[in-house]
Amino acid sequence: MSNEISRRTFIKGAAAAGVVLSASGCFSWNGRNIPEKVRRGDVTYDVLIIGSGGAGMRAALAAAGNKDRKVAVMTKLVPTRSASTMAQGGMNGVTGLTDPTDSIESHAFDTIKGGDYLCDQDAVEYFAERAGKNIFEMDYMGYPYNRQEDGHFHSRKMGGHSHPRAAYFEDRAGHAMVHTLFEQCLDKGIDFISECQMLEISMAGDKLAGVIAMDMRTGNFIGIPAKTVLIATGGYGRAYWVRTSNPYSSTGDGIVAGMKVGIPFKDPEMVQFHPTGLSVNGVLLSESSRSEGAILLNKNRERFMEKYAPEKKELATRDIVARSIATEIEEGRGVGEGLTAGVYLDFTHIPAERIHERLGQVYDLSKRFAGVDITKEPVLISPTCHYSMGGLEMADFHTGETRVPGIYTAGECSCVSVHGANRLGANSLSEVLVFGHTAGDGAAAYAKDHPYEGSQDQLAKDCAKWKDHFDEVTTRPHEGNRTVPEIRDAMVQTMWFKAGVFRNGPQLEEAAKELAKHEEDYKKCYVGDPSHVYNTAFEQYVELGNLLQISHAIVQGAIARKESRGGHTRRDFPKRDDANFLKHTLIFKDETGYRAEYKDVVITKYPPKERKY
Numbered sequence: 001m002s003n004e005i006s007r008r009t010f011i012k013g014a015a016a017a018g019v020v021l022s023a024s025g026c027f028s029w030n031g032r033n034i035p036e037k038v039r040r041g042d043v044t045y046d047v048l049i050i051g052s053g054g055a056g057m058r059a060a061l062a063a064a065g066n067k068d069r070k071v072a073v074m075t076k077l078v079p080t081r082s083a084s085t086m087a088q089g090g091m092n093g094v095t096g097l098t099d100p101t102d103s104i105e106s107h108a109f110d111t112i113k114g115g116d117y118l119c120d121q122d123a124v125e126y127f128a129e130r131a132g133k134n135i136f137e138m139d140y141m142g143y144p145y146n147r148q149e150d151g152h153f154h155s156r157k158m159g160g161h162s163h164p165r166a167a168y169f170e171d172r173a174g175h176a177m178v179h180t181l182f183e184q185c186l187d188k189g190i191d192f193i194s195e196c197q198m199l200e201i202s203m204a205g206d207k208l209a210g211v212i213a214m215d216m217r218t219g220n221f222i223g224i225p226a227k228t229v230l231i232a233t234g235g236y237g238r239a240y241w242v243r244t245s246n247p248y249s250s251t252g253d254g255i256v257a258g259m260k261v262g263i264p265f266k267d268p269e270m271v272q273f274h275p276t277g278l279s280v281n282g283v284l285l286s287e288s289s290r291s292e293g294a295i296l297l298n299k300n301r302e303r304f305m306e307k308y309a310p311e312k313k314e315l316a317t318r319d320i321v322a323r324s325i326a327t328e329i330e331e332g333r334g335v336g337e338g339l340t341a342g343v344y345l346d347f348t349h350i351p352a353e354r355i356h357e358r359l360g361q362v363y364d365l366s367k368r369f370a371g372v373d374i375t376k377e378p379v380l381i382s383p384t385c386h387y388s389m390g391g392l393e394m395a396d397f398h399t400g401e402t403r404v405p406g407i408y409t410a411g412e413c414s415c416v417s418v419h420g421a422n423r424l425g426a427n428s429l430s431e432v433l434v435f436g437h438t439a440g441d442g443a444a445a446y447a448k449d450h451p452y453e454g455s456q457d458q459l460a461k462d463c464a465k466w467k468d469h470f471d472e473v474t475t476r477p478h479e480g481n482r483t484v485p486e487i488r489d490a491m492v493q494t495m496w497f498k499a500g501v502f503r504n505g506p507q508l509e510e511a512a513k514e515l516a517k518h519e520e521d522y523k524k525c526y527v528g529d530p531s532h533v534y535n536t537a538f539e540q541y542v543e544l545g546n547l548l549q550i551s552h553a554i555v556q557g558a559i560a561r562k563e564s565r566g567g568h569t570r571r572d573f574p575k576r577d578d579a580n581f582l583k584h585t586l587i588f589k590d591e592t593g594y595r596a597e598y599k600d601v602v603i604t605k606y607p608p609k610e611r612k613y
Contacts, residue, residue: 033193033194033195033215033217034193034194034196034215034222035072035193038072038191038193038222038224039222041456043070043225044070044210044225044226044452045070045072045224045226045227046063046069046070046071046226046227046228046443046444046447046448047059047060047063047069047070047071047072047226047227047228047230047440047443047444047447048071048072048074048210048211048224048226049063049071049072049073049074049229049230049232050074050075050198050211050229050230050231050232050233050253050254050257051073051075051082051232051233051234051254051411051413052073052074052075052077052079052080052082052178052182052192052194053082053083053084053085053178053232053234053411053412053432054082054084054087054174054177054178054181054411054429054432054433054436055084055232055410055411055412055414055431055432055433055435055436055439056073056075056082056230056232056410056411056436057073057079057178057181057182057184057185058181058410058432058433058436058437058440059230059232059400059408059410059436059437059439059440059443060073060185060188060440061181061184061185061188061190061437061440062436062437062438062439062440062441062444063230063440063441063443063444063447064185064188064189064190065440065441066444066448068448069444069447069448070191071190071191071444072190072191072192072193072224073185073191073192073193074192074193074194074196074198074211074213074224075193075194075195075196076195076196076197076198076216076249076253076539077194077195077249078194078195079178079182079185079192079194080178080179080182081247081249082178082234082249083234083235083246083247083249083250083412084177084178084234084429084432085174085175085178086174086175086245086246086247087173087174087175087177087428087429088171088173088174088284088286088287088288088361088362089156089158089166089168089171089173089287089288089291089425089426090155090156090158090166090167090168090173090288090426090429091134091135091138091166091167091173091177091426091429091430091433092107092131092158092161092165092166092167092424092426092427092429092430093107093131093165093167093430094106094107094128094131094132094165095132095135095136095153095155095165095167096132097148097152097153097154097155098148098152098154098155098164098165099155099163099164099165101163102163102164102165104125104128104129104132105128106162106163107128107131107161107163107165108121108124108125108127108128108606109606110160110161110162110424111124111127111128111418111419111420111424111427112124112420112606113160113611114160114317114420114422114423114424115389115419115420115421115422115424115566116319116420116421116422116566116576116611117420117421117565117578117582117601117606117608117609117611118267118417118420118421118565118566118582118584119417119418119419119420119601120397120416120417120418120601120602121602121603121604121605121606122397122602122604123397123416123417123418123602124418125604126397126398126434127416127418127430127431127434127435130434130437131430131434134430134433134434134437135153135167135430137433138177138433139153141180141181141183141184142180142183143169143176143177143180144169144176145167145168145169146168146169146170146358153167154167155167155168156288156292157291157315158287158288158291158315158424158425158426159287159290159291159312159314159315159316159317159318159321159424159425160312160315160317160318160424160425160613161424161425161426165426166288166291166425166426168288168426170357170358170359170360170361171286171288171289171358171359171360171361171362172360172361173426173429177429177433193213193224195215195216195217196213196214196215196216196222197213197214197216197253197539197542198211198212198213198233198253198254198257199212199214199221199257199466200212200257200462200466201229201257201258201260201261201407202223202454202458202459203261203458204453204454204455204457204458206405207453207454207455208226208227208228208229208404208405208406208407208454209223209225209454209455209456209458209459209462210223210224210225210226210454210459211223211224211226211229212459212462212463212466214466214470214542216534216535216536216539217533217534218532218533219470219531219532219533219535221463221464221466221467222463223456223459223460223462223463224459225452225454225456225459226452226454227406227446227447227450227451227452228406228407228408228443228444228446228447229406229407229408230407230408230409230410230439230440230443231255231257231258231392231407231408231409231410231413231414232254232409232410232411232413232414232436232439233252233253233254233255233411233413234246234249234250234254234411234412234413235250235252235387235388235391235412235413236250236251236252236255236388236413236546236547236550237250237385237386237387237388238250238251238543239252239492239495239547239550239551239554240282240384240385240492240495240496240500241488241489241491241492242281242282242339242492243277243282243339243383243384243385243492243496243500244277244282244384244385244386245274245277245282245283245284245384245386246385246386251543251544251546251547251550252413252546252547252549252550253542253543253546254392254409254413255391255392255413255546255550256545256546256549256550258392258402258404258407258409258413259392259549259553259588259589260589261404261407262403262404262588263392263393263402263403263404263407263409264392264393264403264586264587264588264597265390265391265392265393265550265553265586265587265588265589266390266391266392266393266415266417266584266585266586266587266599267389267390267391267415267417267421267557267584267585268388268390268550268553268554268556268557268585268587269390269554269555269557269558269560269568269585270388270389270390270419270420270421270422270557270566270567271387271388271389271390271554271567271568272318272319272385272386272387272388272389272422272423272567273318273319273322273383273384273385273386273500273501273567274287274318274322274383274384274385274386274387275296275318275321275322275324275325275383276289276290276345276381276384277381277382277383277384277386278365278366278369278370278380278381278384279335279336279340279341279342279370279380280340280369280370280380281369282384283365283369283384284365284384284386285345285362285365285379285381286361286362287318287425287426288358288359288362288425289345289347289359289362290315290345291315291425292354292355292358292359293347293349293350294314294345294346294347294350295313295345295346295349296314296321296324296325296343296344296345296346297343297345297346297378298328298333298334298343298344299333299334299343299344300333301344304328304333305321305324308320308323308324308327309321309324311612311613312613316613317422317424317613318386318422318423318424318425318567319421319422319566319567319569320613322501322567323501323502323569325342325343325381325382325383326382326383326501326502328343329341329342329343329382334382335380336380339496340382342380342381342382343380343381343382344378344379344380344381345374345378345379345380345381346378347359347374347375347378347379348374348375348376348377348378350375352375355374355375359374362374363375366379383501385500387412387419387423387428388412388413389415389419389420389421389422389423389566389567390415390557390585391409391412391413391415392409392413392414392415393415393586394409394410394414394415394416394417394435396442397416397435397438398438398442399438399441399442399445399446400414400435400438400439400440400442400443401439401442401446405446406446406450408439408442408443408446409439410432410435410436410438410440411431411432411435411436412428412432414435415584416431416435417584417601417602418431418435419431420566421565421566421568422566422567470538471530473527473538473541474527474528474529474530474537474538475530476525476526476527476528477526478526478528481521481524481525482521482525482526483525483526483528484525484526484527484537484540484541484544487518487525487544487548488540488544488547490514490518491515491544491547491551494511494514494515494518494551495511495551495554498510498511498514498555499511499551499554499558501569502569502571503558503568503569503571504570504572505559505562505570505572508555508559509559511555512552512555512556512559515548515551515552515555516552518548519548519552522545522548525541525544527541549589552594553587553589553594556587556594556596557585557587557596558570560596561581561585562577562580562581563575563576563577563580563581564576565581578608582600582601582608583598583599583601584598584599584600584601585598586598586599
């Protein structure tokens with residue numbers, strides 16, 4: 001065996017060892033998950049970031065660039081367990097290394113076309129200009145990219161793209177990103193507040209007071225004062241529960257907290273259904289599978305994408321491929337029935353060595369959950385809820401600020417309108433880097449220029465309110481009241497079958513009525529566990545409340561949008577309608593219920609035209 005070691009192997013090993021060693025010190029805290037100064041209540045953060053994924057930690061690094069700023073990241077998990085770790089394919093950006101003919105303009109156009117022209121084009125141009133720079137920046141931080149023979153990182157071509165521009169590490173791109181960023185955050189001395197469930201953003205009148213959270217280890221309710229709060233809590237795929245690639249933590253917490261203080265939920269109806277989730281449980285098989293040559297076959301072993309997207313075939317956009325699979329299943333050419341019906345994803349013509357080198361996680365997931373060795377036989381897949389193009393409205397993409405002073409947002413829980421009606425593969429990790437950086441800078445600048453104007457008294461009142469609510473909820477009788485799992489399962493049936501890949505008006509109206517009934521049942525539901533230490537029953541109760549609100553917003557947006565565009569497909573309105581719906585949906589929630597407003601899409605130099613692949 002050779003004693004030589006490649007630079008990439010060294011970086012991979014050193015990064016892993018560094019994270020393990022650093023994490024062991026970071027998480028000791030004398031046995032505590034919360035810094036002592038937070039427990040004592042004698043720290044006011046300049047920037048308090050909620051969410052420890054790619055956007056949250058990139059924002060933290062940007063905010064901490066000025067050493068005078070007090071910065072913390074709060075997460076209901078631990079920092080390296082965020083949903084970003086599940087991203088697989090890579091991060092897009094024009095670097096000129098694999099394909100020197102690529103251009104920023106080409107990346108921008110591919111993104112706008114892929115988003116079915118619902119993207120704000122000024123934001124997309126800003127994004128495309130900065131994406132490649134962030135890829136180089138991650139390389140400087142030690143990200144272990146797959147390399148070319150010349151030593152530069154290699155890029156793969158993802159669905160809907162005209163050039164290979166997705167830099168990657170195997171099919172574990174997000175996992176490597178999170179660990180790389182976490183290591184940098186530890187080096188910068190950023191505080192981490194882990195295993196704390198955010199409950200609400202506390203406001204003293206129209207002034208930001210801070211955040212109310214539940215310490216899962218003790219059950220205590222804590223108020224954390226902050227000059228700015230940056231919401232980076234990720235998506236809400238668990239509205240579709242078992243038919244999603246998202247982790248159980250993706251429950252829309254930050255979006256609901258933002259809506260409660262007046263930030264609208266923008267384009268909620270734009271939910272992306274990824275074509276290739278394992279049929280057995282919805283777990284994602286990366287788009288890099290198709291990028292590396294995997295093909296889709298129906299039960300007759302026909303390669304059906306040739307008739308739906310003759311040019312791009314399996315590398316058409318995700319919405320097109322997902323609808324094609326769903327159509328094959330509906331028309332009787334799928335395998336199986338119900339929620340687990342699917343088609344085949346076939347890797348068997350790809351050399352096994354290449355699969356193990358570039359698709360190791362896809363191989364492992366197929367083997368572990370479906371019992372299939374993809375080097376020898378096809379695996380059964382079907383569409384799965386994967387991503388939310390919608391999110392909290394980002395009022396200014398140059399700063400990451402919302403319409404509420406002091407509150408910023410980034411990542412999947414935000415809507416910059418970069419992805420429009422359909423996100424292209426590998427644009428998400430690039431987005432969290434670009435706009436995480438931007439929002440972190442914006443929040444730090446705001447904190448520098450503004451004193452803390454909140455109220456410790458308000459924080460104490462809100463903590464007491466939540467304590468009373470906890471006592472009331474956890475002591476309700478079971479008799480006659482539905483349980484949290486019962487309501488959640490009913491919600492999922494409503495969402496998957498009436499607001500899923502295909503939609504129509506009557507079914508959406510039924511879904512709205514059913515969700516209203518679920519919300520009424522939720523108000524008196526049975527939780528049952530009055531304990532304080534790691535009360536996951538109460539945590540799931542809170543998360544279900546968030547998911548019900550998210551689901552209702554999705555359905556309201558879908559009812560109002562009487563057209564088909566990107567991930568939103570109305571069978572009763574099968575055509576895109578630019579005359580009436582080239583605009584963004586804004587859903588507000590107040591005491592009286594939900595209401596919708598609209599906002600024009602920003603067009604710069606790419607006029608809408610028919611989308612063909």
